[in-house]
Amino acid sequence: MEKIDIPKKAIYRLSIYHRCLQRLHDNGQETVSSTALAKAAGVKPAQLRKDLAYFGQFGTRGLGYPVDTLASMIRDLLGRERLQPVVLVGAGNLGSALLHYQGFQKEGFEVVCAFDADPEGAVRRGVAIPVKSDQEIESFVHSEGVKLAILCVPAGFAQAVANRLVAAGIQGILNFSPVVLEVPEEVVVNNVDLALELEHLSFFVR
Amino acid sequence: MEKIDIPKKAIYRLSIYHRCLQRLHDNGQETVSSTALAKAAGVKPAQLRKDLAYFGQFGTRGLGYPVDTLASMIRDLLGRERLQPVVLVGAGNLGSALLHYQGFQKEGFEVVCAFDADPEGAVRRGVAIPVKSDQEIESFVHSEGVKLAILCVPAGFAQAVANRLVAAGIQGILNFSPVVLEVPEEVVVNNVDLALELEHLSFFVR
DNA sequence: GTTTGTGAAAAAGTTCACAGCG
DNA sequence: CGCTGTGAACTTTTTCACAAAC
Structure with a gap:
């Protein structure tokens, strides 16, 4: 089990990112940069990157994050893959x-x-x-x-x-x-x- | 107008303190110590004192806080004296x-x-x-x-x-x-x- | 060239601990 | 003696800034 402590607020933000990713998915977007996603979620890009980094590496440098994979990985983290x-x-x-x-x-x-x-x-x-x-x-x-x-x-x-x-x-x-x-x-x-x-x-x- | 910046969370806690004070008032209590009020509100005594201190001095050393006066002063702060x-x-x-x-x-x-x-x-x-x-x-x-x-x-x-x-x-x-x-x-x-x-x-x- | 991941710095918030007052 | 008010210490969280990766 992970021992590093994750800011409680970061968990809330994860849910917000997930909402934004769903919308991007519905619009057919396949990748998104931390700058764009952060703007949609109402946070600073660095914070978004740090929040995600608590859980692993999901982005591709020079490209951004894959919308679907990231959404699914957040669902998994939040225990929301199943009903x-x-x-x-x-x-x-x-x-x-x-x-x-x-x-x-x-x-x-x-x-x-x-x-x-x-x-x-x-x-x-x-x-x-x-x-x-x-x-x-x-x-x-x-x-x-x-x-x-x-x-x-x-x-x-x-x-x-x-x-x-x-x-x-x-x-x-x-x-x-x-x-x-x-x-x-x-x-x-x-x-x-x-x-x-x-x-x-x-x-x-x- | 005050220039020192007050933690946003402190404002939330003010509302919680107000709830607890109302209950104390209904029970006929006239004064309350930071320890007792903090316990009722689910915070540490020092935090309660610091939160109140952002707005002035309301307690009496050796005695505690006057329930009614403090409640009314919080209502005033929150802009809740009138409907x-x-x-x-x-x-x-x-x-x-x-x-x-x-x-x-x-x-x-x-x-x-x-x-x-x-x-x-x-x-x-x-x-x-x-x-x-x-x-x-x-x-x-x-x-x-x-x-x-x-x-x-x-x-x-x-x-x-x-x-x-x-x-x-x-x-x-x-x-x-x-x-x-x-x-x-x-x-x-x-x-x-x-x-x-x-x-x-x-x-x-x- | 663009964008991530991340240490290091800064800021914000909380707790401690004790002086000072009633 | 008890309890508040508060500077100082500590902890947590955010932001910066830049090296590494594509």
Whole structure:
């Protein structure tokens, strides 16, 4: 296993590069220079090259990077060569909203099941995938071997639900609850706090 | 105006501290030490103190910080002492989803109007606030003096709509489209890319 | 001639550790 | 004595600049 440490932000940028490469592929481009790709991704060329260099050598000097090969190698790095199943817990306002959103599916994630304390309510909100009672989290996650969860329960329940998800075998949580979760260090939490992002903008707008 | 430069991340943390202070306030606490507040916010005590120090001196040595005063001073810094109006453009899947989400309102932002190429469609999706045709963006934003916009149009339209928003006087954009927007430097863009956040988790989950 | 890969330099951000104040 | 405020040390991340490869 690699020991050199890779900036966490570099991983984010990898996803961005991948998006740009997809677009280039759709346009039929076969190679791209670090300058061009960096511009599309909104970063400096040197940074793009350094980011890629953390993982190996993919370019040809004097020519650039092969679009398809690089895209596929990034997918591989991000663990996205095969479809990842995901569960969503908390199909309330935001949760059922996210279930209507096509973006996850479009990027190759399949939300296989949702859980809620009141599954009937979620169905009433027009959720299209199966909604089970939150009692069934453990058995489902365990038997299906799901590794990723999207957490959208109210703040007061977030930590308790997170504990159960971790116990069931979840290794990564995309957390929409405005709460700092405590989890074992082998579990990764990614916080997305929508109100906080608006608040952040508000600081710069005078 | 202050000239020392404040880490961008410190601004985010300010919002988190504010959340924690609200909770402390609700519990009737009157003062809090950097150690306690830092723990609640998930950071190191020294960082909390340094973050606050960028903006002035608010604590009492030997005692800690006054919960209410500090909360109010952070609100003031973030431009959140008064209600900020916000418009939302693109009331499709994600857009109408966000309009159902109560989190913005709960944190004191009022989404005053939504715009869409097909306002009827949005109304059919059960959006509760007025939805106008996107033709009316300019006149509304300009006459109401709105400064913040939430952008959820499909990727292909994002840049064009952003240009119009900026021209109409918008100064901050919360961008949900998976596109790197180009805007004048006085305009702040905050990207929230939901699929990218899931992808990021996927890297760490093996 | 063009463009990558990469050490070395610079900048940014975090943590330490302690003086100074209540 | 406890806890803040802060310069200094340290760590991480970004940028530069150029040799090596095509």
